[in-house]
Amino acid sequence: MLRQFAAIDREHLRARIDEEKRRFVDAHPRSKAAFERARASMLGGVPMNWMDRWVGGFPVVLEHAEGARATDIDGHAYVDFCVGDTGAMAGHSPAATVAAVREQVARGITAMLPSEDGIWVAEELGRRFGIPKWQFTLTATDANRFTIRLARGITGRPKILVFNYCYHGSVDETFVVLKDGKVVARDRNVGPPVDLAVTTRVVEWNDVDGLERELSFGDVACVLAEPALTNIGMVLPEPGYHDALRELTRRTGTLLVIDETHTMSSGPGGYTAAHHLQPDFLTVGKALAGGIPWGAYGMTDEVAARVAAADIDDTGGIGGTLAANVLSMAAARATLSEVLTEEAYARMIGLAERYAAGVQDVIDSNRMPWHIIRLGARAEYGFSAVPPRNGGEAAAAMDHELDEYAHLNALNRGILLTPFHNMALMSPATTQGDIDAHTEVFAEGVRRLLA
Numbered sequence: 001m002l003r004q005f006a007a008i009d010r011e012h013l014r015a016r017i018d019e020e021k022r023r024f025v026d027a028h029p030r031s032k033a034a035f036e037r038a039r040a041s042m043l044g045g046v047p048m049n050w051m052d053r054w055v056g057g058f059p060v061v062l063e064h065a066e067g068a069r070a071t072d073i074d075g076h077a078y079v080d081f082c083v084g085d086t087g088a089m090a091g092h093s094p095a096a097t098v099a100a101v102r103e104q105v106a107r108g109i110t111a112m113l114p115s116e117d118g119i120w121v122a123e124e125l126g127r128r129f130g131i132p133k134w135q136f137t138l139t140a141t142d143a144n145r146f147t148i149r150l151a152r153g154i155t156g157r158p159k160i161l162v163f164n165y166c167y168h169g170s171v172d173e174t175f176v177v178l179k180d181g182k183v184v185a186r187d188r189n190v191g192p193p194v195d196l197a198v199t200t201r202v203v204e205w206n207d208v209d210g211l212e213r214e215l216s217f218g219d220v221a222c223v224l225a226e227p228a229l230t231n232i233g234m235v236l237p238e239p240g241y242h243d244a245l246r247e248l249t250r251r252t253g254t255l256l257v258i259d260e261t262h263t264m265s266s267g268p269g270g271y272t273a274a275h276h277l278q279p280d281f282l283t284v285g286k287a288l289a290g291g292i293p294w295g296a297y298g299m300t301d302e303v304a305a306r307v308a309a310a311d312i313d314d315t316g317g318i319g320g321t322l323a324a325n326v327l328s329m330a331a332a333r334a335t336l337s338e339v340l341t342e343e344a345y346a347r348m349i350g351l352a353e354r355y356a357a358g359v360q361d362v363i364d365s366n367r368m369p370w371h372i373i374r375l376g377a378r379a380e381y382g383f384s385a386v387p388p389r390n391g392g393e394a395a396a397a398m399d400h401e402l403d404e405y406a407h408l409n410a411l412n413r414g415i416l417l418t419p420f421h422n423m424a425l426m427s428p429a430t431t432q433g434d435i436d437a438h439t440e441v442f443a444e445g446v447r448r449l450l451a
Contacts, residue, residue, distance in 0.1 A: 005369040005385065006450055013401055016448060020408035024056040027412070030073045031061040054419050055407040065092035067429030070416055078416040079434045081424035086262055089287035089377075090339045091429035097290030100334035101327065110325035117329040121296075124336050128269035129260070131282045131298035136324035140261040140285025141169025143297040144224060146318045147281045148173065150299075151222035151255045153316070154306040161201040161214055161223045161254075165391025167231030168224055168259055169285075173199045178392065204390040205229055206237065208244045215252040222255040222281070227271035230262040232394040233382045233421065234373040242277055249280075255303065257281040264288070265425060266376035267349070268342050274376070290339060292331035339428060348377035348426040351435055355379050355424060358439030366446050380423040381406075409445035410438070 025032065035058035039045035044052045051059050060072040068091060070080040083089055090097065122134040137143045148160055148171065160173050165186075168174045175189040176196045183197040201220060203210035214220070227242065229235035249256045258279040260270035264287065267274045272282060280303050285295030299307065312318055356374040359381050363370050369385040383402045388394035403422065410417050415438050417424060424438065 004367065006367040008402075008449065010401070013405060013449060017401065017405050017408065020405065020412055021056060023412050024408060027076065028056070028058075028060055028072070028074045032058050034061045034073065035059065050419075055404050055411065060411075067091045067093075068427050068431070068434055069429075076414065078411075078414050079430075079437055080416045081426075081430075081434075081438065082416045082418045083425050083427050084286075084291065085418050086265075086425060087286045088291045089265065089425055089427055090290045090335050091427040092291070094290050094335065094339045094428070096334045096338035097292070097331050100330045101292065104327050104330035107326075109327045110322055112321065113326075114324070115326040115329050117326065117333045118324060121329055121332045121336065124333075125284075125296060125298060128336075129272050129282055129284075129298060130269065131272075131279070132301055133304040134296055134298045135319075136329070137285070137295035137297070138293045138320060138323055138328070139169065140259070140283055140295045141171060142320065142323070143283040143285055143295040144168045144171050144174075144257070144259060147257050147283055147297045148222065148224065149317055150303075150307055150312065151257065151281070153310050153312055154303070155221040155253070155255065157219050157221040157254075159199060159201055159219045159221065161203065161211075161220045163205045163225060163229065163391060164202055165232040165395050166205075166224075166226065166229065168226075169261075172196075174224065176200050176202050177395075178202050178204070204392055205235055206241050206389050208241065208248075211245065212248055215248055215254055218252065220252070220254050222257050223249055224257045224259060226259050226261075227263050227266075227275070227277060228375055229391055229394070230375070230378070230423075231421070232391050233388065233398070234375055234378070234380045234423070235388055235390060235394055236373060236375070238389065242275065246278060255280040257283060260284045261286055262378070263375060265348075265352075265378035268340065268345050271375075288335055288340065289328055289332040290335040292328050294328040294332050344428040345377065348428065348430065351426045351430050351432065352377045352379050352424075354432065355426070355435045355438065358435065359442060362439065362443045362446055366450060368446060377426040378423065380421060382422065405449065406442075406445065409448075410441055413441045413444070415441050 035045050046052045063071045063073045068080055071077045125134050126132050162174050164178045175186045176183055177186045183202050185192045185196050201214040203214050256279045258272055264270040280300055282298045352374050356372050356379045359372045370383050371387045372381040373387055383399040384397035388397055406422055
């Protein structure tokens with residue numbers, strides 16, 4: 001029997017959005033005034049361009065954040081499921097990280113010299129991810145960028161392969177999509193340096209035949225992949241897909257790069273350890289230094305030997321003056337050893353299970369044509385009855401009006417979700433009460449939508 005879904009009245013939806021916008025503006029006069037003031041000195045009135053795309057017409061302005069809470073300058077406190085879009089997955093200002101940073105600031109911040117903390121962090125990353133050799137950056141974007149350059153350098157091949165609607169930070173080669181079977185720059189891609197078809201091949205996630213076809217040309221240095229798409233909603237791999245990906249890359253002499261920046265929500269060693277992946281390179285960043293800028297890329301012993309033989313150093317575009325600074329390494333050591341522990345992950349994943357179950361119950365009881373997907377400590381609901389199986393389907397299923405309504409409904413009732421998505425991430429400071437508060441707010445929002 002086909003399931004009968006509830007119908008959404010679009011005029012009613014738009015009326016509810018307008019109502020929520022008015023409520024938001026009325027409740028945030030200081031944030032609005034700060035935004036207007038900032039327009040005189042910042043492009044778009046924000047320190048980073050995308051910040052002006054928060055719902056409501058302007059972003060709330062932060063006063064302080066601690067644990068799983070953020071408070072704005074109008075005095076509103078939020079249960080924070082955004083946590084800096086993963087950057088604060090360890091929670092805001094975890095005590096162990098703060099203590100390590102305070103101590104290290106007095107002892108030195110950056111010196112272009114290695115530290116014992118860096119050795120410990122590399123060893124710990126090797127233990128967690130099963131990848132033995134490491135280098136450090138300030139961002140996951142740089143980790144991906146440097147890895148691509150190394151892959152090209154040691155293979156002699158010019159192109160990379162990515163997946164439709166992927167996201168790997170601000171790496172030029174990855175802002176691509178498929179349009180009528182052709183590789184083109186993604187919408188709003190600013191100033192691509194070259195025609196991206198020159199640098200990049202693109203296939204749909206979960207498409208084994210497409211992957212085999214594109215790798216058969218023999219010009220791809222590396223496949224750069226999140227183990228599950230996370231920035232166009234969440235799209236999980238189908239059974240056997242990672243096995244096929246690894247087999248095809250090995251058969252064609254293509255290096256496999258796994259980007260764990262978001263999927264490290266899967267466990268202490270990310271999706272790679274949880275599902276026994278065997279990449280040639282692994283990149284990571286954001287949360288593993290407790291919010292202090294930090295990134296890393298690891299490689300197998302075989303790949304490290306090839307890199308060493310190629311005699312590559314920073315004059316070839318690998319590295320940065322502030323990368324591996326001693327402050328970042330101290331923060332990473334404290335966060336890995338005392339905050340994002342195996343025990344913390346077990347609790348965070350349990351909370352995400354509770355979050356997903358609560359949302360699913362609301363979806364089912366109201367017969368909404370929606371779904372929710374969970375990946376470890378991360379969960380996201382989408383506005384299609386069937387979860388998409390690739391990036392193209394996910395992009396086509398996006399509903400910007402429902403996204404706006406869901407975010408305004410949550411924001412106006414003390415819940416902070418990741419902008420542009422309906423993603424929630426658990427931190428070690430998240431509580432069951434936080435989960436249940438979201439479930440109730442989500443349920444109320446659905447009831448108002450259907451009233």
